[in-house]
Amino acid sequence: MVALSRRSALALAGAGVAGSAALVACKSSKPDPVTDAVAFTGEHQAGIVTPAQDRLHFVAFDVITKDRDRLVQLLKDWTAAAARMTQGRDAGEIGAVAGIPEAPPDDTGEAIGLPAAALTLTIGFGPSLFRRFGLGARQPAALAPLPKFTGDTLDASLCDGDIAIQACANDPQVAVHAIRNLARIGMGVVSVRWSQLGFGRTSSTSTGQATPRNLFGFKDGTRNLKAEEPDLLREHLWVQPGDGPDWMTGGSYLVTRKIRMLVETWDRSPLAEQEMIIGRTKGIGAPVGMADEFDDVDFTSVGADGEPLLAPVAHVRLAHPDTNNGARMLRRGYNFVDGSDGLGRLNAGLFFIAYQRDPRTAFIPVQRSLSGRDELNEYIRHVSSALFACPPGLSGPSDFWGKALFEYE
């Protein structure tokens, strides 16, 4: 029984191509942003401005222990495992643990031979965690639970959570392996509250990425915040000194919304109506009246009939920064299909993910604008909602997830 790391297993398996589309497609000696490792430590957590990977496994945990020390130890253990897995290694040894032949393996094995696949693991803490463990005074004002919005049809069992971990990777098996092993390590301390798989990222977070499409068939996230815009990121994405408690400086607030799309209803509406509702063309993705995807939205032009070319209730108008006091977020959502709904329809939609400096001036006002007037509401249902405080990145090997939150004077 030989202890295997993913790298040594990779060597044993030769090309080690199992399950990886990218590796099957080409072999290159150059660094490959699709399969290579993303740095785990740094000023900010990876998985936020990191060029959006293609696959998602998101999990929200309930903390089931009352023992603060056990929770802190888990955060240390998770950090160590995350540092390994994001670098393409196992969560722990596959072989029997030294001296304890009856111990289960410290890694579950399904990612043996797979590359790092640009895996990022991003942690956040939910408002409910701050009601326990003596953390009450540490809760940022920006982490107040989200208000109810018009039309919300939330399923409480799919909402909130004490701790969230977002796993993004270019191979779903790598993202699933990471979350599954973190859940395994957390046994007895945390319990999976809800979990979501996603594919087909619906936003670009880097100017090097083409704009992908959501399940309404439209390009999504054309005007997203991008990694290459440091001034905008400072203003809209990263928590700045003085914004709130120090432990969040350099961090960001994460809002997730699982948005069921009634695709069957949408698919019955005429193209012209779809384009009116979105405010962009379906093919090119250009704003109504414009020629190119990246042209500015034209709010004011009127047609021959004297009506505005861009409908007053068009989604791009209602969601635009100019309509929301300049509010911007970094979105990195994913499409999902969770089987069918028992009523003859696919259970499909968008798992919306947005990072921001302060939800009180970003997600909340924008969603108020959308939930009241957006014509899209006829075709969507918000079924899950959550908010998490994602601390800054780890400074080095002695740092761990939540250290500055839990270890204070």
Place this chain on the structure above:
Amino acid sequence: MVALSRRSALALAGAGVAGSAALVACKSSKPDPVTDAVAFTGEHQAGIVTPAQDRLHFVAFDVITKDRDRLVQLLKDWTAAAARMTQGRDAGEIGAVAGIPEAPPDDTGEAIGLPAAALTLTIGFGPSLFRRFGLGARQPAALAPLPKFTGDTLDASLCDGDIAIQACANDPQVAVHAIRNLARIGMGVVSVRWSQLGFGRTSSTSTGQATPRNLFGFKDGTRNLKAEEPDLLREHLWVQPGDGPDWMTGGSYLVTRKIRMLVETWDRSPLAEQEMIIGRTKGIGAPVGMADEFDDVDFTSVGADGEPLLAPVAHVRLAHPDTNNGARMLRRGYNFVDGSDGLGRLNAGLFFIAYQRDPRTAFIPVQRSLSGRDELNEYIRHVSSALFACPPGLSGPSDFWGKALFEYE
């Protein structure tokens, strides 16, 4: 409003890399088995011995019309759309249909700019279909509903179906787009009964593919039937003349089983016990007592203690052709994670897919062997089961899915 095909949209979008890991990874002018198109017509349906793609969207439909002609028309419409989509084109025009400006688009748009991604669409007909539309006398004896097996915990709403379509592709957005558009085209004639997404194929169907791993972390499908073994395929996979009704000659019978894996329980068991239960090592995947993955299973050797090295209840022993009168199937299953189960656990497992010449001498006896004795049963639950007759491939443009079944003297 311009009518766009996926190819023309691709040209407009330049590199058109949205959502495709493989395309981001490399650009090559050579044919690429990961992104290129698989032929839609041929002696057998594609998607069976086609090298297993990385992603799955499987759907089972109920037929909700009583009108035989409407059903046949749908099969013709589906065939036309499938022929287009498998070649990297849209299901129909994206733009307004000529002369009917209020018509919805004939394609939903989310795959614009994506390559064919080796999409295959494979159709099968379930036993329940043969109770209607005058098809009673056309039902093959091999298509009798599956028996109950020891330990089955099936959810009837996830079982069976009149018509199944398996979409496999190397991009999940392409597979989802195909099923979603077929469901759209079928509105009013069929209704989605159940649907399943999968990732990380758990079997190789070609000798050129490495053996992937299931969510127990073990290599799965090492001894699968392979495309390069025509004699074995004739004997075990393809329905032969005289086996039953002519319309199935050259076809194959498809068994699907959704197998929930209790991964949290499995992850607590020692490596030695996991390897005993499977009968292979976890790292290399070699049969117990052997050195290499592809070594023959050693049924007879005993250890120093006089006990068989390969446990009497090891999975590889119980599932082996030598234990089941030579029974073999072509497996092309996928891993799945469907969120969490409300009890703090991931809802994860294997969506088992197996094609065979006759389930009465293949899946049924093998599953009887496994369901009675396999130690794995402690860690798995069969929650969905279905059987479909998949006819042979289409002969050309005038042929359509089900033609030989529905159009007879």
